[in-house]
Amino acid sequence: MDAVGLLTEWIAHLITFILLAVVIELILPNGSFQKYVKMVVGLLFIFILFSPLLRLFHGNVDTWFVSIQQQQNETIENDIERKKKEIQASQRAYILEQMAVQLKNTAAEELMRTYGLTVTDISLTIGESDQIPPPIEAITVELAEEATSVVKPIRIQSSPSTTEQHDDIARFLAHMWEVDPEMITIHLERRE
Structure with missing residues (x-):
């Protein structure tokens, strides 16, 4: 009930x-x-x-x-379940951050030497999996041209198109990081 x-x-x-x-009280006599x-x-x-x-x-x-x-x-x-999820989320964030730092460190020097570009930011998109490290689904790379103080001689030549250059850089990074070039997205910031 x-x-x-x-x-x-x-x-x-x-x-x-x-x-x-x-x-009862009314019935009983005094x-x-x-x-x-x-x-x-x-x-x-x-x-x-x-x-x-x-x-x-x-x-x-x-x-x-x-x-x-x-x-x-x-x-x-x-x-316990809530704390477990919080710990897993913070662990995933830490792993993502460390993976991005490692990828940046691996490619920074060669990218500067070959293309004259610096890596400003790397963003990773990972799959929903319990694997450690988690599977990478996409890599977004922010690049910037290295600022130089020396004036370069002017050369007039046809440069490859932007998409061709992005594809070339993506293949270069994919080879370095041993991933599929389709996973890499390049954003190039040009300094004039």
């Missing part, structure tokens, strides 16, 4: 008992038994007043304790 049902039943018992006690009747009615009233507490303790206490223990266990399990 739910709490509202128990409360309404308890209030109905109180009202019924009070009406019955009033009727005499020596009246103080004993009032005492018995008062004790019965106290018993009815505290009957919800008695029901609580009269019920199966073992079942009550088991349900409380189950609720505590569920709460603890939920907390």
Whole structure:
């Protein structure tokens, strides 16, 4: 029975008992038994007043304790699961950061020497997997031309198109990092 049902039943018992006690007191004549009747009615009233507490303790206490223990266990399990997910998320973020740093360090010198470009940022997109390290789905590389203080001689020549240059750099980086060139996206910032 739910709490509202128990409360309404308890209030109905109180009202019924009070009406019955009033009727009994009106029926009994004033005499020596009246103080004993009032005492018995008062004790019965106290018993009815505290009957919800008695029901609580009269019920199966073992079942009550088991349900409380189950609720505590569920709460603890939920907390552990939440903390586990937080730790995994921070671990994935740390791994991503370290992978980006390693990729940047691996390519920085050769990229500068070959193309005159510096890596400003590397972003990794990883798959949803429990593998460590997680599988890389895409790499976005932000590049910038190296600022030079020496004036270079002017040469007039046709330069490869931007997409060809990006594809060439992507193949170069893919070869260095041993990944598929299709996974790499290049963003080149030109300094004029």
